[in-house]
Amino acid sequence: MTATKTARERARAELTQEIKDEARRQLAEVGAHGLSLRAVARELGMVSSALYRYFPSRDRLLTDLIVDAYNAIGEAAENADPGKGAPRDRWLAIWQATRDWARAHPHEYALIYGSPIPGYQAPQDTVAPAARVALALVKVLTHTELRAIDGEVAPELRAQAETLTKVLGIVAGPETVTRLLMAWTQLFGAINFDLFGQYVGSVDPADEFFTHSARRMAEFVGL
Amino acid sequence: MTATKTARERARAELTQEIKDEARRQLAEVGAHGLSLRAVARELGMVSSALYRYFPSRDRLLTDLIVDAYNAIGEAAENADPGKGAPRDRWLAIWQATRDWARAHPHEYALIYGSPIPGYQAPQDTVAPAARVALALVKVLTHTELRAIDGEVAPELRAQAETLTKVLGIVAGPETVTRLLMAWTQLFGAINFDLFGQYVGSVDPADEFFTHSARRMAEFVGL
DNA sequence: CTCTGTCAAGAGCAGTGCTCTCTATTTTGT
């Protein structure tokens, strides 16, 4: 319909982006806790109330930044996968790229994988972007011969795993799917501990520990 | 020296405790983000400025709550270990108790294993209490015959692992120590994902997945 | 009994998110 936007619409889209950019810049400096609408407005040379024409609340702004962050880390993971070559190498590359993004954008990472910011709410807009890293890992396993792994799986977990198998469209038993979830958990658990200082005193720096974990978890899922 | 305190000292200690209790109560309701010194004071029937005689800043109050939380979850983990019996059962009991505590005190948990609250700072007071859960797991492995596990360990990681071996006083090779760290990471990674809603859409509820993870990680470390 | 250190209280500062009203400007419909 409106292939060409009106001047207002273009201005609005641009300003919306500028607000997000400035907010992201401040986020990197003072963290989510210290992000102030008024400071953002001030920096953009406008008055604070004008911001509310673009974002109905501070939390909505943060939610938008969350979605962006999920997409950014997901894209980083996807781009790290060459799509062909040794599956173990692809797997490792994705782990590495995910951690690298997190270390480069600690506050944005904390926004999505730290504690939920307000009184806890995860809008529906976030679930799809949030799955991108996991899907990048799954992609490595599809069209790849996996070592079959047996193991007792409790009934409810088995059902959950089988549902996942269908959704993801992979050929793997419930034990393997469960292990994949564990690997996913391990990936972000390790990044969390690294970024939030829990490895200080044990494996600090954690670089080698991280790549070691990546390799062991590749074996663990049967790659 | 001062076995008996003066009336003032006793009053001070009591009030300090009351402040922390009230703060903890509010924390459970509104989360760390919403914790307000003025509200705490109001509830205690005092004026906000009086609170500063007991805690020099809001962050110091939070830091005290953090230390308490580390000790509480650590104690829960320690108490769950019967000290004798099948190591696998002890291991599982600790995992379970840790998760239970986290689910019972989500905001306190978020305080210690979520994103660091202010401009990031982990005072030295927190490192000892923070290690208690991990040490409870280690305790299960001491005086227990572990399945020996070989595996290539990169030089720096090997050195870190060997230092840890000495500190912890366990008999295990670097591969096993590294795997123990991975299990520790997996434990809190799973609790994080569960509490912060990342398992919604895959393994929700995550109860069976969690106990499955606990068992698999027990095998993984050679238990 | 006086003197000194500790205490709660009050006022106040600078900052916050957010709402409401007013005015200027752009877009739209006739």
Next chain:
DNA sequence: ACAAAATAGAGAGCACTGCTCTTGACAGAG
């Protein structure tokens, strides 16, 4: 082309925050 409608930013203001400084009261030690 012109009036009507929608949208923009500005300003004032509310209720709240953490935190500081000063003041007056009181307890404990000499």
